[in-house]
Amino acid sequence: MGAKETINGIPVTEEQIEAWAAEAEQGIDVAALKKRGRGRPGRGAEPSQVVAVRLTSDELTLIDARAREENKTRSEIMREALATYAA
Structure with missing residues (x-):
């Protein structure tokens, strides 16, 4: 692994890779992985x-x-202001 390999700015070590491999060998809970949402959380239905x-x-x-x-x-501040104005 190259010295510049990082995740979120944290260097990835050989020990970390071995830990990930051991975790994967124990089995991955696919249902738990699918529960993770992608992107920003929704604000409604x-x-x-x-x-x-455009603002100055x-x-x-x-x-x-x-x-x-x-x-x-x-x-949040902008949504509240718009909601107050529109009410």
């Missing part, structure tokens, strides 16, 4: 749509400050 919005750096600064204050993501 239907797929969400991505909508592009000042607008983003205000949104990000509010998000930090409320310990939320930028997207």
Whole structure:
């Protein structure tokens, strides 16, 4: 294995490869693997749509400050603002 082989920035060692091989030899729970979702988690019963919005750096600064204050993501703050406006 090359010295530059990493996973998420962590070097992969021969010991780690041997541990993975031993785990695989014991058997892999395919049902557990299939339960893992792909991509971002859903927000409801239907797929969400991505909508592009252009904002100035000042607008983003205000949104990000509010998000930090409320310990939320930028997207959560924007969704809440839209829901309040549309109500």
